[in-house]
Amino acid sequence: MELHFQLKTLQLKETFSIAYGNYDRREALLVELSYSNSKGYGECVAIDYYQIDLAHFIIRLKEIQPLLEKQAISHPEDFFRFLSRLDLHPFLMSALDCAYWDLFGKLENKSFTELNHIPSTNLAESSITISVSDIEDQIRKIENSSWNRFKVKCKGLHKHNIEKLLRLNRNIALDSNASFTDQDCLWLQENREVQKFSYLEQPRSIDQYKVLKKEGFANWMADEDCQDSDSLDELIPYYKSVNIKLMKCGGLTPALEMIRKAKKLGYKIMIGCMTESTVGISAGCVLAGLTDFADLDGANLISNDYASGNFVENGKITLSGKPGLGITLK
Structure with missing residues (x-):
């Protein structure tokens, strides 16, 4: 080799x-x-x-x-x-x-899905990320998009922005990248309207999650708090969902183990990504048959993708069916 x-x-x-x-x-x-x-x-x-x-x-x-x-x-x-x-x-x-x-x-x-007996149809639909911006700009991007699911990035909690997003009546998730305060989290999980968001991802800084209550209205999703299988047991009282990213946990092999364990513990699961080419996204796509959510828009955000393989178009995940991860370089 x-x-x-x-x-x-x-x-x-x-x-x-x-x-x-x-x-x-x-x-x-x-x-x-x-x-x-x-x-x-x-x-x-x-x-x-x-x-x-x-x-x-x-x-x-x-x-x-x-x-x-x-x-x-x-x-x-x-x-x-x-x-x-x-x-x-x-x-x-x-x-x-x-x-x-x-x-x-x-x-x-x-293919990877054949080798691991993973469903390759009825896959979770991917969201596309709306980066931090003025709320009217974010809403314009959502309304003009051909995608159906959105992950809206925010920096801190602005209640009037939350209300505007909820009025859109679209499939929207929030990702604060740990910029919410304890008080923000309490307000969110006690607000019945917040259950309309698909999930609310990594609200607090790493290891600062004990203000969260999974019984509240917010579908809290752990990202940085959930690095590997060992994280899952401790997070049970606080998070309903976990975001599994291949780079965080060490690849497809440990991701499969994490998914199996997370399912047993009752979590909702998302296969997520970072800014990646189709090389990285192809690997994430093969797990979408095992998850409840997908956030695999990484290759859609770049202008110089150098590979082909499994892909996401307007949120729909398409598996090539080719051997391995189906990756070829352009």
């Missing part, structure tokens, strides 16, 4: 604004694993909140490359156990785990 990797710059179609800041581009690391004329692809991106240093990832890849290239082709779960012994950052582990699933499926001539 051979390892190749390269840095990519993802250009945003427009400036993207969230509570943490504004950006026009994201740096990405593309990972390729190849064997016997087949190539598998994975990706991770530099996110300021997680203090991701792709240059450090490249140094680490060069360090483990001899070990990795000695690995015989085996089931992806065996490969993930090998990765788990290398003390890798979850973002980098995700890129390698996804690349290996893509390669393995291509070698076996079976």
Whole structure:
């Protein structure tokens, strides 16, 4: 097996604004694993909140490359156990785990959904993100969009904005990126009208969730608070839903474990993404048959997508049905 990797710059179609800041581009690391004329692809991106240093990832890849290239082709779960012994950052582990699933499926001539017996029809519909802006601008984007589901970013709670969004009578979720206060959360979960929002994502800073009550009217969804399977037990009294992102948890292999556990614990589940090319989005799409919500608009937000595969158009997730994750580079 051979390892190749390269840095990519993802250009945003427009400036993207969230509570943490504004950006026009994201740096990405593309990972390729190849064997016997087949190539598998994975990706991770530099996110300021997680203090991701792709240059450090490249140094680490060069360090483990001899070990990795000695690995015989085996089931992806065996490969993930090998990765788990290398003390890798979850973002980098995700890129390698996804690349290996893509390669393995291509070698076996079976798609990821076939290999894992995952439904490939009646998939959750993806939302598209409306970045932080003036409320009238956000409403204009919603009304002019051909998508049906929306995740509206906000910076702090403005009650009159909440009322305006609710009056639209559309499938809207809120994502404050941890910018709500305890008082904001109390007002939201005690307000009957708030149950009209699909979910309210990561309202407070990480580990500051004990003000939340899952019995309230708000469908609180954990994002940064839910990093891996170990997070799920402690969050039960506070969150109704969890956002599973491949880069957060370390790839498709641990994501499958998280989904199984979350279902047993009664959570609603979303498969989410960051700003990613179709390499990353293709990996997320294959799990949509197991989830209640999807937020896989990452590749729709960039202007220079360098891959094809599974994709999202106006919210509809389409699986290519091709072996592995179905990823090819343009």
